[in-house]
Amino acid sequence: MSARPRIAAAGNRSKDSASMSGASPAGARPVTLSTLVERKALGEPIAMITAYDHPSARVAEEAGVDVVLVGDSAAMTVLGYPSTVPVSVEEMLMLTAAVRRGLETPLLVGDLPFGSYEVSDEQAVTTAQRFVKEAGCDAVKLERGGSSVQRAAAIVAAGIPVMAHVGLTPQTATALGGYRSQGRTAERALEVARDAIALQGAGCFAIVFEAIPSELTDLLVPRLEIPVIGIGAGPATDGQVLVLHDLLGIYDGHAARFVKRYADVRDQMVGGVRAFAEEVRTRRYPAPEHGYEMAPDERERLRELLDRTASA
Ligand code: KIV
8 A cells, every 4th residue: 555646647638737626617627637636635526427429528528527437338338249348449449539529627537448458568558558649548447456457557657547447347247257246255355455455556546446345445445545436336435437328328238236327318319219200201300491492593593404404
């Protein structure tokens, strides 16, 4: 627990990078790593969501969240894969670059996909650099402890801030026995704790706790210096994250117990598209106000021109 997180700035945003406190409404200064440290110290919860495209980035910006993660959950929420495992670096870069173009204030974190950082430090640094150079990320996230600790240290040493992720780590869910909560026995909880402490020691600036008992979070958060962002980890974290498509009710797949639905956007989308199809079929769309007009004399001239073309 001795090492402090490295405050490295990837510098992909045009605005002044000074720290700020309080929420991040439109016009606020960009959220930096220092902002998050400050938030933890002040006991002000950090709000983080995922986003996968330009419109959802604009929504995150306007809603004033602090951190936006282009999560590899994109594999399931927007790309239709059955898990997060198949998504490629190229797919993630395209989505992340679109989010970057829509964000000014929140810190942008790109999720390194499965298979893009585990093989070697060189592979990890090369992939992380692509997320910064090609997609404009402020930071990257990787999953697990174990060998990921060394990978995180290598990326941090290359000047790229790293967010860690322990507990339920979906990229390796099969090895964990499926999509189930982790750390429910003292021994397993100790493994999660050791991973978290090692990742902090590697220089990670923040860590996600996913699907672990609240009791473990309660014991661990005071032992960590870096901000802890929870998802299914109870209320004692320094912030919370949810997947955008879960919280807005867009994703129609399985929702974990920790998901709270704040809207039913999918129902609205289906309703809107159904109404469009119905109006097309009953010729109520388009109405005159949806069309363009030609001046009567131009229309007459065109008629003559067409008649001449036809008889030529
Ligand atoms: O991919 C993702 O959306 C995530 C969050 C659940 C933290 O990793």
